[in-house]
Amino acid sequence: MSAHPLVPLSPPSEIGPFHIRPASEDDLPALVRLDTELFPDFAYPYFVLRQFLDLYQDRLLVLDDGSSLHGYAxxxxxxxxxxxxxxxxxxxxxxxxxxLARRLMQETLRRLPADGVHEVWLTVEPANTAAITLYHSLGFTRQGARKDYFGPGHDRLLLALRH
Incomplete structure (x- = not known):
């Protein structure tokens, strides 16, 4: 029997000293700090991350070493x-x-079929070749480009993973 097409190799949730787990309310200050560090021009405000946690707690995964957060999906x-x-x-x-980003994405994709998901979409900055390479290696394909997607001068590529 073949694996579900949205499920790349199932990774363990433990990655060396790191653990992938759903975020908790206690993670919000660290998550805001991390998001601001990662995306200074497009960081989610605290109240948006708070609402995402309420709405998507099982879909907000964090990379934790037991003392700090180092990534999220x-x-x-x-x-x-x-x-x-x-x-x-x-x-x-x-x-x-x-x-680590690959493992976060693999864990995210591993969880989606249980919800009945048949396709996954994302946007990525056209100049972010590392992210584009990662997404292509996971089976995402380019579906187009959107000029000014995040406002004037902030173009994005649209990628999708379908089965």
Whole structure:
């Protein structure tokens, strides 16, 4: 029997000293700090991350070493439940290149079929070649580009993973 196409190799939730787990309310201050570090121009305000936690707690995964958060992935379901959007993915700059973003994405994708998801969408900055390479390696394909997607001068590529 073949694996569900949205499920790359299932990673363990333990990655060396790191653990991938759903975020908790206690994580909010660290999550806000991390998001601001990762995306200074587009960081989610505290109140938005608070509401994401309330709405998507099982889909807001954090990379934790027991004392600090070092990354996160956030996905959300469409109204019909068949499509998911990746709303955020990031790993602290000092830890990049270790496969941690891949593991966060794999864990996110591993969880989605249980919700009936048949496709996953995301946007990425056209100049972010590392992220684009990661997404392509996970099976995402380019679906187009959107000029000014996040406002004037902030273009995005649209990628999707379907089965």
């Amino acid at each position: 956030l996905s959300a379901l469409s109204a019909d439940g068949r499509t998911s959007w990746i709303l955020g993915l990031g790993v602290a700059e000092r830890l990049r290149g270790r496969g």
